[in-house]
Amino acid sequence: MERIFAAPLGGSKMITQRLTHNWAYIQSSLGGAWEVWRKDKLNNHYNLAWSEVELPHCFNALDAMDPDVPYYQGQGWYRTLLEVDNPYLNGRTLLHFEGAGQHTEVYVYEDRVGEHQGGYDEFTIDITDRLREGQFPAYYENKVPIAIRCDNTRNLETIPSDVSDFNLYGGLYRYVNLVYVPAVSLETVHVISQVSADRADIQVQVKLYHPEADKRSVRLRLQVWDDTEQEIFAATVNRVTWDGSEVVADFEVDAPHLWSPNAPRLYTCKVTLEDEGTGTETAETVRFGLRYFEFEKKGPFYLNGERLLLHGTHRHEDHAGVGAAMTEEMIACEMRLIKDMGANFIRLGHYQQSRIVLDQCDELGLLVWEEIPWCRGGLGGASYRQQCKDMLTAMITQHRNHPSIILWGLGNENDWEADFNYFDEEAIRDFMRELHALSHELDDTRLTAIRRCEFCRDIVDVYSPSIWAGWYRGVYPEYESYTRAGFENTDRFLHVEWGADNVAGRHVKKPYTGFADIQTGQGADERDGDYLLTGGDPRVSSLGDWSETYFCDMIDWYLRAQQGMPWLTGTAQWSFKDFSTPVRPDSPIPYLNMKGVVERDFKKKEAYYVFQSYWLEKPMIRIYGGAMDVRTGSAEEEQTIRVYSNCSQAELFINGESAGVRTRDVRDYPNAGLRWNVTLLPGMNQVVARGRNESGDVVSDETTFVFQTESWGVPVSLQLSSYEEPNGHVMIEAKAYDAEGVFCADAAVRIHFGLAGSGKLLDNLGTVRGSRSIELANGRACIYMDPRGGASMVSARCEGLRTAFVEVSGECGVRDK
Structure with missing residues (x-):
């Protein structure tokens, strides 16, 4: 049996236990559920295959970034022993999954009790009936043996497509909860509102979970508080149990406290259910917000009656070392970084994301486009279409209370064929109409949206064409004209997905623009194959330098232009964080989409500060390339120091002397005029910037660096150095040198780290400090290792260069195991 169950957002009397510990895992296609438990009876080599894990757990946490082998797609099994003690007479015992990839089967001992297809929506398996049967071996000491099989095997008849630009992760990568409920309990509580500036009409809709379906009398007590904890509504309702969703309260709020990015005010609704026959009580508490919005036809976006330019980015559920298995603390950290960048909008690509993400968006004030994973590949058969509808229904049902959500996404790049030997535009149009109608039937308070499917742009409420001016097509000075053309070509326009790959730490004096090499005036849409690094039309993505410098210049141009577009609804840069993808093996870090403004472990790139300089209200200042420890040039040549700031004025100091004051002017591109041509000393220099x-x-920022005046030739050798870290790890640094022994500060060759001995490289992390195959950034690369108490020899090799070695002593970085 399978059932969609909306567990409480918080503050509920419902008994919920997060199942984090005491799990074992094996990556294997077992012969059957009995093999999960056979190890308890037989003492043989099979026992060694299981490993202890904690949830959330993704079985592609590391292999998704392995440069040498494709990531694993197959079965992974989990097992645990649960102590079950349901306090409710005739109560139900549930396993609630916040998401698991991609096809999940749940077993109580050897018996399958439920399954779920889909890696991103929540689901619940009711195990009550199997528990009543009992009959578990005595050696489990009254504990319940639970086995779960997760399977991310390739399947053309499921979504998302395997040609999507992200991994289809496997595992219990979101939290699993053990939930006890009475025989009759609350399944969903939805707060539906129609809002204006001076009034809100509110309905509370309740759906019961009542598998026995016998009629009984229940009492509902409702309480609603505003964001100041002032009770604004209370009622008691006596009813006989019902099927489906019913309106149990209807009331008005005068002068509502409106939710917005600057004031994310949240109301609270608590519904207490009492079974009058048994006296059993349970309660569910949900939060909601009151706001109204409009995408004006052929015009801008309005929130609560005022124009708001959407400053957006995107998020994948992906992180260094854990894959999709981000903890609640990690998610909160990421969402705070997004807000602190100055964003007020986020597209959650390309699937329903964790309830924790949506809670954070509500609390921080981030407007949301959330979508189902109908991404690329075409359109499959009946089961394929039913899965799309089921996922849309689940997403809206489970996330409807979140005031942050304004758009339900119905698909992404649905014009990208690949998965079937046919491609039928009319069939896709018909199905898109069906999804559009279903979305409005389920929730008529929000709009629908898709990105990049021109032949469906007239079906949905809001459309985003593909505009990648300056990366996959054209050059970024064309951005304004292509954006205007996109706006004129659809009723309600929103530009999501733009940006450029950039290698953290790679900086250039004169970034590649391609203005002379790349054809202009021929569109800015990404076309199939443009993401490849070879072939096709000339484009910056294949010819450019992939530097942070170019990326910052592009962002600077886009954001400056957006301020002069009074008709624009907004945009969303792709993507906030670097993320793993199977379709980019040739990236400077293999299998990494490097368009992030932060790295895969949250380390900020320079682009983060460019966004802050335009979007953030709190004063900030950043010297471009603050982490660069070497800058180069001739001693006689003036060097440009660039600063990003939202302050009206900034002053630069070189080695203690003022280089002058500049006034910020967004018309003065780049850096809004905050750039200085200065003379640097050979050797060490200190630079300080102060903004007012x-x-x-x-506010101030400062950096120190070596100014290298020696010129260099082609790199011929690598040199390795090791540095012990306070946490016991060792950093290995590789640097490129020419035949004269001069450091090659622009070298970008690919190197491969290796290790022999007792230690272990901390690799497959998808960062510039955690990848064993990587292109140099400004002549250098590094990786960390765990010496593990023994001696090791670390190597760095590159085709055409002499291989370098460094020995790491066993005494270095020894830590207790």
């Missing part, structure tokens, strides 16, 4: 806003607030 109109209120007199002062």
Whole structure:
């Protein structure tokens, strides 16, 4: 049996236990559920295959970034022994999954009790009936043996497509909860509102979970509080149990406290259910917000009656070392970084994401486009279409209370064929109409949206064409004209997905623009194959330098232009964080989409500060390339120091002397005029920047670096150095040198780290400090290792260069195991 169950957002009397510990895992296609438990009876080599894990757990946490082998797609099994003690007479015992990839089967001992297809929506398996049967071996000491099989095997008749630009991860990569409920309990509580500036009409809709379906009397007590904890509504309702969703309260709120990115005010609704026959009580508490919005036809976006330019980015559920298995703390950290960048909008690509993400968006004030994973590949058969509808229904049902959500996404790049030997545009149009109608039937308070499917742009409420001016097509000075053309070509326009790959730590004096090499005026849409590094039309993505410098210049141009577009609804840069993908093996770090403004472990790139300089209200200042420890040039040549700041004025100091004050002017591209041509000393230099806003607030940034005046030739050798870290790890640094022994500060060759001995490279992390195959950034690369208490020899090799070695002593970085 399978059932969609909306567990409480918080504050509920419902008994819920997060099942984090005491799990074992094996990566294997077992012969059957009995093999999960056979190890308890037989003492043989099979026992060694299981490993202890904690949830959330992704079985592609590391292999998704392995440069040498494709990531695993197959079965992974989990097992645990649960102590079950349901306190409710005739109560139900549930396993609630916040998401698992991609096809999940649940077993109590050897018996399958439920399954779920889909890697991103929540689902619940009711194990009550199997528990009543009992009959578990005595050596489990009254504990319940639970086995779960997760399977991310390739399947053309499921979504998303395997040609999507992200991994279809496997595992219990979101939290699993043990839930006890009475015989009759609350399944969903939805708060539906129609809002204006001075009034909100509110309905509370309740659906019961009542598998026995016998009629009984229940009492509902409702309480609603505003964001100041002032009770604004209370009622008691006596009813006989019902099927489906019913309106149990209808009331008005005068002068509502409106939710917005600057003031994310949340109301609270608590519904307490009492079974009058048994006296049993359970309660569910949900949060909601009151706001209204409009995408004006052929015009901008309005929130609560005022124009709001959407400053957006995107998010994949992906992180260094854990894959999709991000903890609640990791998610909160990422969402805080997004908000602190100045964003007020986020597209969750390309699937329903964790409830924790949506809670954070509500609390922080981030407007949301959330979508189902109908991504690329075409359109399959009846089961394929039913899965799309089921996922849309689940997403809306489970996330409807979140005020942050304004758009339900119905698909992404549905014009990208690949999975079937046919491609039928009319069939896709018909099905898109069906999804559009279903979305409005389930929730008529939000709009529908898709990105990049021109032949469906007239079906949905809001459309985003493909505009990649300056990366996959054209050059970024064309951005304004292509954006205007996209706006004129659809009723309600929103530009999501733009940006450029950039290698963290790679900086250039004169970034590649391609203005002379790349054809202009021929569109800015990404076309099939443009993401490849070879073939096709000339484009910056294949000819460019992949530097942070180019990326910052592009962002600077886009954001400057957006300020002069009064008709624009907004945009969303792709993507906030670097993420793993199976379709990019030739990236500077293999299998990494490197368009992030932060790395896969949250380390900020320079682009983060460019966004802050335009979007953030709190004063900030950043010297471009603050982490660069070497800058180069001739001693006689003036060097440009660039600063990003939202302050009205900034002053630069070189080695203690003022280089002058500049006034910020967005018309003065780049850096809004905050750039200085200065003379640097050979050797060490100190640079300080101080910004002052109109209120007199002062912020500062400083950096030190070596100014290298020696010129260099082609790299001929690598040199390795090791540095012990306070945490016991060792950093291995590789640097390229020419035949004269001069450091090659622009070298970008690919190197491969290796290790022999007792230690272990901390690799497959998808960062510039955690990848054993990587292109140099400004002549250098590094990786960390765990010496594990023994001696090791670390190597770095590159085709055409002499291989370098460094020995790491066993005494270095020894830590207790």
